[in-house]
Amino acid sequence: MGEFVNLETDGGIGTIRLNRPPVNALNDQVTAEIAEAARVAGGSDEVRAVIIYGGEKAFAGGADIKVMAEAGYDEMALRSGRLHEAMTAVATVPKPVVAAITGYALGGGLELALAADFRIAGEGARVGQPEIQLGIIPGAGGTQRLARLVGPARAKDLIFTGRMVKAAEAHAIGLVDQVVPDAEVYQAAVGMMKRYASGPALALRAAKQAIDSGLGVDLATGLEIERVQFAALFGTEDQRAGMRSFLENGPGKATFTGR
Numbered sequence: 001m002g003e004f005v006n007l008e009t010d011g012g013i014g015t016i017r018l019n020r021p022p023v024n025a026l027n028d029q030v031t032a033e034i035a036e037a038a039r040v041a042g043g044s045d046e047v048r049a050v051i052i053y054g055g056e057k058a059f060a061g062g063a064d065i066k067v068m069a070e071a072g073y074d075e076m077a078l079r080s081g082r083l084h085e086a087m088t089a090v091a092t093v094p095k096p097v098v099a100a101i102t103g104y105a106l107g108g109g110l111e112l113a114l115a116a117d118f119r120i121a122g123e124g125a126r127v128g129q130p131e132i133q134l135g136i137i138p139g140a141g142g143t144q145r146l147a148r149l150v151g152p153a154r155a156k157d158l159i160f161t162g163r164m165v166k167a168a169e170a171h172a173i174g175l176v177d178q179v180v181p182d183a184e185v186y187q188a189a190v191g192m193m194k195r196y197a198s199g200p201a202l203a204l205r206a207a208k209q210a211i212d213s214g215l216g217v218d219l220a221t222g223l224e225i226e227r228v229q230f231a232a233l234f235g236t237e238d239q240r241a242g243m244r245s246f247l248e249n250g251p252g253k254a255t256f257t258g259r
Contacts (some may be wrong), residue, residue: 001033001036001037001040002029002032002033002036002037003029003033004018004019004020004024004029004030004033005017005018005019005030005033005034005036005037006019006037007037007040007041007047009044009046009047011194011197012046012047012048012049012197012198013047013048013049013050013051013190013193013194013197014041014044014046014047014049014050014051015050015051015052015053016034016037016038016041016050016051016052016053017053017054017055018030018034018052018053018054018055018059018060019054019055022057022058022061023057023058023060023061023062023103023104023109024054024055024058024059024060024061024109025060025061025062025063025064026060026062026063026064026083026108026109026112027063027064027067028067028079028082031082031083031086032082032086034086034089034090034112035082035085035086035089035090038050038086038089038090038093039089041093041095042089042092042093042094042095045258047095048095048196048197048198048199048201048258049095049096049097049098049193049194049196049197050093050095050096050097050098050193051097051098051099051100051186051189051190051193052090052097052098052099052100052112052113052116053099053100053185053186053189054100054101054102054103054105054109055102056102056103056182056183057102057103058102058103058104058109059099059100059101059102059103059104059105059109059112059113059125060104060105060106060108060109060112060113061104061106061107061109062106062107062108062109062110062130063083063107063108065134076139080139080140083108083139083140084140084141086140087111087112087114087115087140087141088115090112090115090116091115091116091141091145091212092212094205094208094209095196095201095204095205095208096117096118096193096196096204096208097115097116097117097118098116098117098118098119098120098189098192098193099112099113099116099118099119099120100120100185100186100188100189101113101119101120101121101122101125101127101176101185102121102122102124102125102182102185103122103124103125103126104125104126104127104164105121105125105126105127106126106127106128106129106130106164107128107129107130107131107138107142108140110127110128110129110142110146111129111138111140111141111142111145112140113127114141114142114145114146114149115141115145117208118177118178118192119175119176119177119178120176120177120178120179120180120185120188120189120192121167121170121171121176121178121179121180121185122167122179122180122181122182122183122184122185123167123168123179123180123181123182124167124182125166125167125170125176125179125182125185126164126165126166126167127164127165127167127170127175127176128158128162128163128164128165129142129146129158129159129162130162130163130164131159131162132159132160132161132162133162137159138159142159143155143159146158146159146175148215149174149175150173150174150175154173167179178192198256199256200236200238200239200242200254200256200258201238201256201258202233202236202238202258202259203233203236203238203239206229206230206232206233207229209225209229210222210225210226210229213225214226236259237257237259238254238256238257238258238259241254241255241256241257242254242256
C-alpha cells in the first residue's frame with residue numbers, strides 16, 4: 001500500500017504494519033500512509049478487525065525530531081492537523097482495533113496506540129509521552145486520550161515528567177490491557193481479534209460508536225445515541241441469525257455474515 005505502511009489481510013483480520021527502521025518514526029509520509037491504511041481497513045468488507053503492529057523490535061518511536069527541530073508555528077500548525085487526521089482515522093475505524101506493542105511506543109507512537117480500542121504489550125515494551133523533555137506537549141491526542149484512559153492524575157504524571165513506563169506498570173494503571181512475552185505479542189493480538197472477526201460486524205460497529213460518542217456528551221444524549229443504535233440493529237440479518245440461533249441452539253453458537 002505504501003512505502004512504510006502496509007495493510008495485510010488474513011482470515012478477516014487486517015494488520016496495519018509499520019516498517020520504517022529503526023524505530024518507525026512518524027514523519028509526514030508515515031502519518032499519511034497510516035491514515036490511508038486505516039481508511040481502507042475501515043471500508044473493506046474483507047477486514048472485520050484490525051491490528052496495528054510495528055514489527056518485532058519497535059512499535060513506533062514517535063515523531064521525527066530531526067524534521068521538527070527547526071519548524072515554526074505555521075509549519076507545525078499544518079503538520080499537527082495532519083497528525084490529528086491520522087489518529088482520528090485510526091480511532092474511528094468502525095471495527096475493533098488493537099495495538100500490538102513491542103519495544104518502544106513513545107510520543108506519537110503511544111498516541112497511535114491510544115487511538116486503538118485495546119493495547120497488548122510485550123514484557124520488554126516501554127511506553128511514554130516524553131514531549132515535555134523537548135519543551136513541548138503531546139500534540140496528537142496524548143493529553144486527551146491518555147487522561148480519559150488512565151485518569152487525569154496519572155496522565156499528568158506521565159506527561160509532566162516525560163518518563164518511560166515499563167509494561168508491568170502500564171498494565172497496572174490500565175494503559176495496556178494485556179502483557180505477554182515479547183515474542184508472543186503479535187499472536188496474542190491475532191488471538192484477541194479472531195473473536196471479533198467472526199462476530200456481528202454491524203453490532204460491533206454500533207457498540208464502538210455508541211461508547212466512543214457517548215464519552216463526549218452528557219448522559220441523556222449518550223443514552224439516546226445508544227437507543228438509536230440498538231433499534232437500528234433490528235434491521236440486520238445478524239440480529240435475526242443471532243436470536244434464531246439462541247432460541248434453537250443456545251447462546252454463543254450463531255454464525256454471523258456482517259449484514
